[in-house]
Amino acid sequence: MEHYKNFEVDDFVWDEYFRQWVLHPTRESHAAWNEWLAKNPSRAEVLHRARQIVQSLQIKESSLSEEEIKSMVDTTLQRIGSPKPEERRWNISHYIGHARWVRVAASVLLLLAVGWMVNHKKTNQAVTSSTGTTVGAGSHNAQQMVERTNHGVSPLLVLLPDGSRITLMKGSRISYPEHFDQSVREVSMVGEAFFDIQKAPERPFIVYAGELVTKVLGTSFLIRAYPANREVTVEVKTGLVSVSAYGKASQALNDRHEANGMILSPNQKVIFEKNEVRLVKTLVAEPEIIVPDAAALHFEFEDVPVSEAFDAIAKAYGIEIRYDKHLLSDCPLTAKLDTQTLREKLSIICLAVEATYEIVDGQIVVQSKGCKN
Amino acid sequence: MKQNSLSADPLDVLTNWKLFLAGDMPAFGKLMSQHFQILFHYGNKFSRDPEFVKDCIQDVFLNLWERRAYLASDVAVKPYLMASLRRHMHRTSKNFNLETAAYEQDAEFDILFSVEQEFIENEATMMMAQRVKHFVDLLPARQKEVVYLRFFQDLDRSQIAHIMDVSPQTVSNLLQIALKQLRKSWHLVSALLGFFFWA
Numbered sequence: 001m002e003h004y005k006n007f008e009v010d011d012f013v014w015d016e017y018f019r020q021w022v023l024h025p026t027r028e029s030h031a032a033w034n035e036w037l038a039k040n041p042s043r044a045e046v047l048h049r050a051r052q053i054v055q056s057l058q059i060k061e062s063s064l065s066e067e068e069i070k071s072m073v074d075t076t077l078q079r080i081g082s083p084k085p086e087e088r089r090w091n092i093s094h095y096i097g098h099a100r101w102v103r104v105a106a107s108v109l110l111l112l113a114v115g116w117m118v119n120h121k122k123t124n125q126a127v128t129s130s131t132g133t134t135v136g137a138g139s140h141n142a143q144q145m146v147e148r149t150n151h152g153v154s155p156l157l158v159l160l161p162d163g164s165r166i167t168l169m170k171g172s173r174i175s176y177p178e179h180f181d182q183s184v185r186e187v188s189m190v191g192e193a194f195f196d197i198q199k200a201p202e203r204p205f206i207v208y209a210g211e212l213v214t215k216v217l218g219t220s221f222l223i224r225a226y227p228a229n230r231e232v233t234v235e236v237k238t239g240l241v242s243v244s245a246y247g248k249a250s251q252a253l254n255d256r257h258e259a260n261g262m263i264l265s266p267n268q269k270v271i272f273e274k275n276e277v278r279l280v281k282t283l284v285a286e287p288e289i290i291v292p293d294a295a296a297l298h299f300e301f302e303d304v305p306v307s308e309a310f311d312a313i314a315k316a317y318g319i320e321i322r323y324d325k326h327l328l329s330d331c332p333l334t335a336k337l338d339t340q341t342l343r344e345k346l347s348i349i350c351l352a353v354e355a356t357y358e359i360v361d362g363q364i365v366v367q368s369k370g371c372k373n
Numbered sequence: 374m375k376q377n378s379l380s381a382d383p384l385d386v387l388t389n390w391k392l393f394l395a396g397d398m399p400a401f402g403k404l405m406s407q408h409f410q411i412l413f414h415y416g417n418k419f420s421r422d423p424e425f426v427k428d429c430i431q432d433v434f435l436n437l438w439e440r441r442a443y444l445a446s447d448v449a450v451k452p453y454l455m456a457s458l459r460r461h462m463h464r465t466s467k468n469f470n471l472e473t474a475a476y477e478q479d480a481e482f483d484i485l486f487s488v489e490q491e492f493i494e495n496e497a498t499m500m501m502a503q504r505v506k507h508f509v510d511l512l513p514a515r516q517k518e519v520v521y522l523r524f525f526q527d528l529d530r531s532q533i534a535h536i537m538d539v540s541p542q543t544v545s546n547l548l549q550i551a552l553k554q555l556r557k558s559w560h561l562v563s564a565l566l567g568f569f570f571w572a
Binding site (some may be wrong): 079 | 391392394398399402406413417427430434435438444484485486488489490493506552555
């Protein structure tokens with residue numbers, strides 16, 4: 001600190017090390033400057049003045065009040081929370097037509113979606129027009145958010161205000177409003193969670209996780225959306241779930257004329273590949289029987305057409321199995337398949353009738369040359 | 374100090390930034406709350422219309438949310454946001470020259486220095502403080518901006534370079550020229566005052 005000996009007041013004022021000591025003193029800088037002062041007592045007056053000037057020289061800023069900031073933040077969140085209607089539209093045209101119930105369910109969903117959009121738009125306008133006029137208006141409209149993180153190792157059960165039950169896996173986080181909106185229940189999640197959603201058809205439940213937005217009316221499903229993973233997945237246990245990409249991902253899919261959304265039924269799973277920006281529908285690893293009295297079901301087939309077995313399985317697991325009825329009509333099957341998983345059942349049957357199967361678009365597709373000899 | 378209460382723990386800011394990149398809305402809200410005031414203060418230096426500044430900040434954040442999939446996870450958040458706002462405001466304002474696609478050199482940096490009396494003990498020191506303020510007021514816009522970012526926002530050379538979209542060497546040069554100018558004026562006045570007293 002030798003060179004400070006010749007410093008005048010203004011040299012000190014614009015010296016970084018000196019300013020650091022004045023504005024953000026530490027034990028070290030205190031010691032150093034006190035020592036310097038002890039060695040250079042004649043400079044005490046200069047140093048003292050420079051100190052006062054550094055402290056006094058400030059910048060006049062017109063600041064925003066905390067309420068103003070909060071209301072700006074809230075309106076911005078509202079704007080991203082309700083993407084433009086184009087992004088919200090569920091792209092279901094590809095998935096309509098296989099079964100009557102899918103068609104019905106899809107139209108119900110669509111109607112609800114439209115209703116929800118209209119409602120949501122109203123809310124948005126209310127917020128925009130009220131911000132800034134009165135203090136507190138912003139906080140009235142904007143929901144108080146609750147944030148829960150599972151810091152433990154075992155799954156954490158989170159009860160939402162509507163009675164829905166969320167099982168939050170280790171290290172995962174969910175945030176939801178203290179009070180749900182009248183028209184929609186919206187939450188966002190990072191990590192992995194199982195959702196058991198209270199039925200409320202008039203109030204869709206929406207989960208934002210990763211690049212996917214998942215919309216349901218009352219079902220249970222699992223979402224995996226770890227920031228570090230290359231995939232975001234949604235697996236459906238019960239009910240119907242509508243999943244679509246949002247934001248940039250949705251745009252990218254649209255640009256390639258690919259579906260940016262799909263409807264999932266139980267045992268189906270959607271995988272969103274982040275790197276390739278691709279939505280793929282498949283089946284969960286271990287599909288489960290979805291009909292109520294699973295124990296009463298028996299998969300014992302004795303010399304029946306294989307089509308009967310396929311139909312029974314399809315019904316029990318709530319999935320579609322597609323096969324060539326004509327080709328397989330003469331394939332008899334004898335098998336007892338009560339303890340096997342879905343995949344094992346299918347493998348055994350296919351082995352027996354010399355067929356193969358694959359999972360395409362969340363359905364089972366059976367390939368066979370037939371059994372007519 | 375005001376600035377201090379606004380700046381949060383850098384590690385917390387970065388963790389929050391990563392959550393935001395993952396699409397976490399509360400994290401995005403927090404990111405905005407943490408930086409809105411600083412950005413507002415900075416933006417006011419380029420425009421006298423607070424509504425315009427607020428709109429620009431909102432645009433910057435909306436844009437950020439849209440592009441979050443393409444953003445780096447290890448940025449210095451505050452300088453990054455300041456740089457985005459500066460660019461956005463210059464692009465949106467009249468000072469941006471469409472033909473050369475560059476900012477006008479004489480774009481203003483509207484900063485209001487003040488001497489807070491409560492820190493000053495006597496009149497002689499007050500005079501000196503006023504002198505310091507007077508000279509820093511006289512600096513050209515870009516030098517003023519460097520002084521502001523370096524001394525009042527505690528940003529380092531490379532961060533300032535990023536914000537102002539110039540090379541780190543340019544930052545050093547601007548800072549040196551500014552400090553030299555401040556010193557020169559100071560000594561000139563001191564000499565004049567000395568002459569006055571002795572005469």
